Amino acid sequence: MIFRTFLFALPFMSLSVFAGWDDINMSPGATALGQEIFGLHMTIFWICFAIGVAVLGAMAFILFRYRKKEGVEAAKFDDSTFLEFTWTILFALILIGMSIPATITMIRAYDDTEGDINILITGHQWKWQYEYIEDEVSFFSNLSTSLDERNNLAPKGENYLLEVDEHLVIPTGARIRFLITANDVIHSWWVPDFAIKQDAIPGFVNTGWTQVNEPGIFRGQCTELCGQYHGYMPIVVEAVSPEEYKEFIIQKKEAKLQQAALTEKLWTAEELMAMGEGVYQKNCVACHQVNGEGLAPVFPALAGSDIVMNDKARQIEILMEGVQGAAMQSYAEQLTEVEIAAVITYTKRSWGNDVNGNGEIVAPKEILDYKTNKL
Amino acid sequence: MSAVIESHHDDHHHGPAKGFSRWLYTTNHKDIGSLYLWFSFIMLFVGGAMAMVIRAELFEPGSQIVSPEFYNQMVTNHGLIMVFGVIMPAFVGLANWMIPMQIGAPDMALPRLNNLSFWILPAAFGVLLSTFLMEGGAPNFGWTFYAPLSTEYAPPTVTFFIFSVHIMGASSIMGSINIITTILNMRAPGMTLMKMPLFVWSWLITAYLLIAVMPVLAGAVTMMLMDIHFGTSFFNAAGGGDPVLFQHVFWFFGHPEVYIMILPAFGIISHIIETFSRKPIFGYSSMVYAIASIALLSFVVWAHHMFTVGMPIAGELFFMYSTMLIAIPTGVKVFNWLSTMFRGSLTFETPMLFAIAFVALFTIGGLSGLMLAIAPADFQYHDTYFVVAHFHYVLVPGALFSIVAAVYYWLPKWTGYMYDEVLGKTHFWLSFISVNLTFFPMHFVGLAGMPRRIPDYAMQFADYNMIVSVGAFLFGLSQLLFLFNVLKCVYYGKSATAEVWEGAKGKGLEWTVDSPAPYHTFETSPDLTKPQTNS
Amino acid sequence: MSSESSYYVPASSRLPIFMALSLLLFVYGAGYTINDLGKEDSYSHWILISSFLMMWGTMFFWFSEVIKENDSGMYSDQLNTSFVHGMSWFIFSEVMFFFAFFLALGYVRIFAVPWLGGEGEKGITNILWPGFEASWPLMETPDNERFPGAHHNMSIPHISKIHTWLPFWNTLCLVTSSGTIALAEAALKKDNRKAFKLWMVVTLTLGYIFVVLQSVEYYEAYAHMGLTLGAGIYGTTFFLMTGFHGFHVCLGAIILTIMTIRGFRGAFSEHDHFGLAAGSWYWHFVDVVWILLVLVVYVF
Ligand code: HEA
Ligand code: HEA
Ligand code: CUA
Ligand SMILES: [Cu+2]
Secondary structure: OHHHHHHHHHHHHHHHHHOOHHHHOOOOOOOHHHHHHHHHHHHHHHHHHHHHHHHHHHHHHHHHHOEOOOOOOOOOOOOOHHHHHHHHHHHHHHHHHHHHHHHHHHHHHOOOOOOOEEEEEEEEOOEEEEEEOOOOEEEEEOEOOOHHHHOOOOOOOOOOOOOEOOOEEEEOOOOEEEEEEEOOOOEEEEEHHHOEEEEEOEOOOEEEEEOOOOOEEEEEEEOOOOOOOHHHOEEEEEEEOHHHHHHHHHHHHHHHHHHHHHHHOOOOHHHHHHHHHHHHHHHOHHHHOOOOOOEOOOEOOOOOOHHHHHOHHHHHHHHHHOOOOOOOOOOOOOOOHHHHHHHHHHHHHOOOOOOOOOOOOOOHHHHHHHHHHHO | OOOOOOOOOOHHHHOOOOOOHHHHHOOOHHHHHHHHHHHHHHHHHHHHHHHHHHHHHOOOOOOOOOOHHHHHHHHHHHHHHHHHHHHHHHHHHHHHHHHHHHHOOOOOOOHHHHHHHHHHHHHHHHHHHHHHHOOOOOOOOOOOOOOOOOOOOOOOOHHHHHHHHHHHHHHHHHHHHHHHHHHHHOOOOOOOHHHOOHHHHHHHHHHHHHHHHHHHHHHHHHHHHHHHHOOOOOOOHHHOOOHHHHHHHHHHHHHHHHHHOOHHHHHHHHHHHHHHHOOOOOOHHHHHHHHHHHHHHHHHOHHHHOOOOOOOHHHHHHHHHHHHHOHHHHHHHHHHHHHHHOOOOEOOOHHHHHHHHHHHHHHHHHHHHHHHHOHHHHHHHOOEHHHHHHHHHHHHHHHHHHHHHHHHHHHHHHHOEEOOHHHHHHHHHHHHHHHHHHHHHHHHHHHOOOEOOOOOOOHHHHHHHHHHHHHHHHHHHHHHHHHHHHHHHHHHOEEOOOOOOHHHOOOOHHHHOOOOOOOOOOOOOOOOOOOOOOO | OOOOOOOOOOOOOOHHHHHHHHHHHHHHHHHHHHHOOOOOOOOHHHHHHHHHHHHHHHHHHHHHHHHHHHHOOOOOHHHHHHHHHHHHHHHHHHHHHHHHHHHHHHHHHHHHHHHHOOOOOOHHHHHHOOOOOOOOOOOOOOOOOOOOOOOOOOOOOOHHHHHHOHHHHHHHHHHHHHHHHHHHHHHHHOOOHHHHHHHHHHHHHHHHHHHHHHHHHHHHHHHHOOOOHHHOHHHHHHHHHHHHHHHHHHHHHHHHHHHHHHHHOOOOOOOOOHHHHHHHHHHHHHHHHHHHHHHHHHHO
């Protein structure tokens, strides 16, 4: 009976290994390092597989062959120094065999020379910030899958939970070095195709590098538990030709200038409200919820909040500085002046917060003033 | 047994006191063993129910039944309860029952301390579970509680979590002191160290590990407490500390901890295999040396859980090599078990079935562990379901199966009644099939890139997750059979003989006493220097 | 001394369950007290205090019971050996508790602080903390606004000023007391009760002087040196390591005080004085930890 089970179990296990390879095995890698690690993985896997088959096979044989039979006595032997010595040596040899390719790959993965392009990656609860150090371009990358999809109210797209509003764009053919850190808790930046998984540790910097030769889109996720929305901070890297990359950087720089101009513009309440709603949906709902009720006790309600209704100065300060020791972080860098002004206006005028009825708005200029005064 | 000891309390000889207070005040190793085992059984259902919530949430992509926040609380408490509330107490319970019987001692060395060690456990877990009702919710930072998620960013209940970990630690330390002392000081005359049953050996070494590492865990949570409430900066770079320091301290405890959860299993499995093979264990002394070397090595491998934190390369290589070395003594054990069965006369009663499944599936879990030990490959495996698959293979069909096997194996000795063999075999086959259905596909989704500790996942993982969930429900339901079988045995079982198993002849002192074993097994130790006769 | 030849297994006992209850109370008391720190209208500390009372009460009865049982000759040699094993392994567990803190200090000094300061394999970290330089004792932290650093540290001064350095006197006290307690034990073994009492009193005095000096040092640190728990990792490790050590000295001193009182009341004999021996091992352990601590916390 036992024997039959193992006969049944073995093919079940091995079969599933061969079925639909892509869905069930590691990414073969889109970079040299990725491919090398994939190769290492397969080597180790086959060795372990062979050991497994040998051990389980031997066991199945023993179970069948030496089941209790009428008139057959069990043997009496209880050790054999020779055998034990032999298999200890055998194990040691196998292990040495495994450690050689592992060591070589390890050394290659740790090659830490300077890159052509250095990108500082900062993990925040629950989004990634990318900063192109040489070009002084910086932006945030948020999950863009809609709440409806997540709540099963809309059909799920192909890249459900793996899509973001801003891709990390890198040029092909260049050596990119990532400097990885975090702002609050530990996150981990993982893109399987690059075989990079580096923990983002607040206050410390880890490094990783990659060089992609073919254009493409590569997806990954945060892999260190970082709080409630840990499952919702994906990574999308887009490799483009060097020309397109240049274009991308120029665009980003121009956008920055445009933002500055927008700050000077006179905004109407409606414009701010419209923009503010968008900003709120993207950045704030995670904690303060769509209806502004927050999630007691950790995330306070903004609806009916004294600060939101009556203390403009303090609210600006909270958004610009964050609250020390709480999940409420500074938005000074993530959002533009306009966006901050808009979202504050939005919170002041939504959910019945406009009790004073004076239709108070916060102008981008005020945020700019706050910034300049601080300097 | 003869030689009645002088006692000032007359209930001493007759057996247990009556009523509930018996369990509160008891100093008897068997009572305390039963308390531990029942406690761990109950916690298995509590922690298992949490696993069911996890699997229900992961049944399909999309938000299903719980919020992400509550999901994290489930994962955290599932891990904590299974590790500290199920596996460890169950092994301590088995130690309490079996060690005095196997070494011919009158009881545990320090009986009152023994009672205390048990009763603070329900207190610790009561506190932990009560955090679900408190403001801020239960701990949600994973069973490994990495700082600063567990310090600066933790819910206020973390304070209670910290103190309850202290209490669990105190329980383990006191329990282990008791076990070590019993083993070293209370053996029957003639039972030299190298004649001790392997279960006793495995516990001697486990207890040593526990005393060595539980205080380190206490240190880790104390540092957290100070960081949270008293302004220190152990885990805060702004003050010169390092969040990774937490991980080093934690895993210095944590890795030996996982061997704490498997070494006693090695002991149990050795006994069961030799009994049902009707042969002596193969390579007794190499078994002992293997356990000892696993324990020693376990102190220098901890950072294999931290290959991705950005260690200097020398560290990565060192921890990779040292981890791989553990495969040698473990392999020796597996091969010794095979050799014990080789040319034996095998029968397949329920304990043996579980033991065989243990050897087979633990090997699979061990081999995936070896893959994880390959540092550069672990860059890809780390914090994915591949790791979840690895550790469930060593913990569920590993540690948990060994406990189930031990219960079936010794239950007749404890209660005096046989369990229902048909029910037992049904329980085994259902468990065996569903455990593989649950945990094997996890390897695939892990390799394909599904991270751990997420309440929702991308579409390509959907199919296998559904299989896993179905397997998990089936496995959960099968455990109800186990409960039923134990209860049926206690209340309606057929009487068992002293030797219980045909192959148990000459396999240890516990088989020489009546079934059920008398309340006080050996009031004076049997003298093993004289030739033994089986009763 | 033992008249029993068999191992004494106490009948059921109420003591442990009370101890477990007081620990339960302790967890809730301590948890709520700490979480309520700074709240005016909190009663939680009363839970904590009552848990302590219950714990001490239970311990008192527990130890009296053990002493009574021992005096009535119920303990065999074998059982006394159990106590010896038990106490040794308990001390081993304490050693490992301190080990965690030594590990932390070592890690911080060898890795974390240099990395933050731009040295070593992860020196690139310094881009996050421009201007921060690694040094030990760490007087300027990476973020001086949150963790203000210390103004002065406790390091060993020039050898000519050693007498102004409290840890020097502390070390002297503790090392000497380790010797005097050995003398006390030796005297007891020779049944010289007078010498025994004398040496116990000397030991205790030295122990209490240590505690007082240590308090003075803490006071100085907080009042004049800007060295606090919140000063950054130097203050953190300094206070936690010396603090837990000090706590153990207090424990040891309490144990020894009780032993001395019992000694004065005629307890212990030449052969049977496990309580005293255990206290004395504990005291030696505390002494050894101190010496290691002086080396890594104050000197190097
Ligand atoms: C009972 C518990 C248990 C046991 C016994 C083990 C055993 C082993 N574990 Fe496992 N492990 C865990 C419980 C356990 N583990 C847990 C709980 C985690 C996750 C913690 C968390 O993050 O939450 C974990 C995580 C974990 C990691 C970290 C993965 C990551 O997070 O990235 C690693 C990496 O090295 C690892 C390795 C190993 C190895 C090499 C063994 C070895 O001891 C296995 C040795 C056995 C064999 C190799 C098989 C038998 C041998 C032969 C048949 C001989 C022939 C073989 C050869 C010569 C190769 N384990
Ligand atoms: C010894 C330890 C142990 C044991 C026995 C188990 C048992 C199980 N574990 Fe768990 N597990 C861990 C230790 C253990 N686990 C640890 C340490 C973690 C990591 C935590 C972390 O990341 O912090 C983890 C994490 C973990 C995860 C990953 C979660 C995540 O990362 O997001 C999952 C997911 O499937 C899982 C599933 C299961 C299942 C289905 C069982 C089943 O085997 C459980 C079966 C038992 C029962 C079900 C109970 C008995 C029956 C009933 C209660 C009757 C009712 C039944 C029904 C209604 C069906 N476990
Ligand atoms: Cu960020 Cu997980
Ligand atoms: Cu480990």
